[in-house]
Amino acid sequence: MVLIFISALLAWWYIPAVHAFIDRSVSAFLALDPHEIERFIHSYGRLAAVVSFLLMILQAIAAPLPAFVITFANASLFGAFWGGLLSWSSAMVGAALCFYIARVMGREVVEKLTGKTVLRSVDEFFERYGKHTILVCRLLPFVPFDPVSYAAGLTSIRFRQFMFATGLGQLPATVVYSWVGSLLTGGTFWLVSGLFILFALTIVIVAAKAFYQERQKRKS
Template sequence: MSISKKHPVLWRIVPIFVSVLLIGLSVWVFIAYRNSFSVIIQSFGMFGVVVAILLMALLCIIPVPAEFLIIVLMGMYGVYWGIFYSWIGSMIGAVIAMYVTRWLGQARVRRLFTEQRQQQIDQWISRRGTLGLLALRFAPFVPYHVLNYVAGLMNIRLWPFLWTTALGLIPFYIGMGGVFLGLSHGIVTAGIAVVVVLAVLGFVSYLLRKRWLKAFLGHTSDEHDQK
């Protein structure tokens, strides 16, 4: 029996706890080092935007949290442009991670995550196709980096990978925008913003997973019964 079945409540709480921890760490890094990051990026002049996008892409290739850089970019370029540049960097990094995984081969990349997690994702995508990939992008319990690596292992086509990644990143960046707006209005407001954003995203994710899982699992069961 898997951990998710033995401890269903824990399986739901852990992703939320990790999300709060990462956002809290990003807030601390932003407050402590925002001037340093801003100076480095601005030192490249008109190419600063390109450097910022490439830095974001790099953080999305390696398994390192990029939330702090997103907040820095929103502070430098404003909420909308900061999110846009971060989103572009995330897309570039996701594509590079997928193809690097294919070039490196399965043996090396499989060491980055457990075999059980990979099997779960493999089975989900193979049974449910592109919509299954989109559902995983919205699911908080599947790390962003892991899904990029698995996409490379499974030889998923570029276009389905691109549009599901693009849509799947939107709720996350809306949440980060809310966190930044909270920061700009004070620490107390920032805390409230974090809680509200996580609650809204968690509720939306729950609704999507509940509906899609029911539809997908029901469809799969019907096919299995017919066979």
């Protein structure tokens, strides 16, 4: 895993094509525009599915880039079923990669990738739900996907258990996002996307408030 990670960094530094691909990918992500992601993936023609797969892995490592924009783009390009399958399988590989990066490189590296505050929030889920944390977090739409994978790698959970819970827990959201993404276009697409983002932000704020109040109770 360390060799793969170093190889990827060297490729990004010394190979212009790899450097350009990552720069364009990050730019598309930061625009938070699913249609921009879709155009970017579609521009690679027959390699579009491979590019989408690599994008999902890139967003997994570079948390907290949003994964739902790729899921929407996959559904629009490849249909609800094949797009959903592509999103689900690539997210599984990304989760496995995050898990092993954390297990091999330790907490200090994970904190730099996710941020200390985010990682502490995920740690509280592990303290509360124990061995069921992975499944619970995957089923909750407001819990960030990738920090959970990193945090799991810092625990004693077995890789097999982690992957089973991840695959099962992320399936409902993948199905919903893929179905919605395959149906919506134009203004309706942006309306529903905005509602998804608003809903997620609302739940995040409520959850953060609940965590803060619970922490204050513990201190008092």
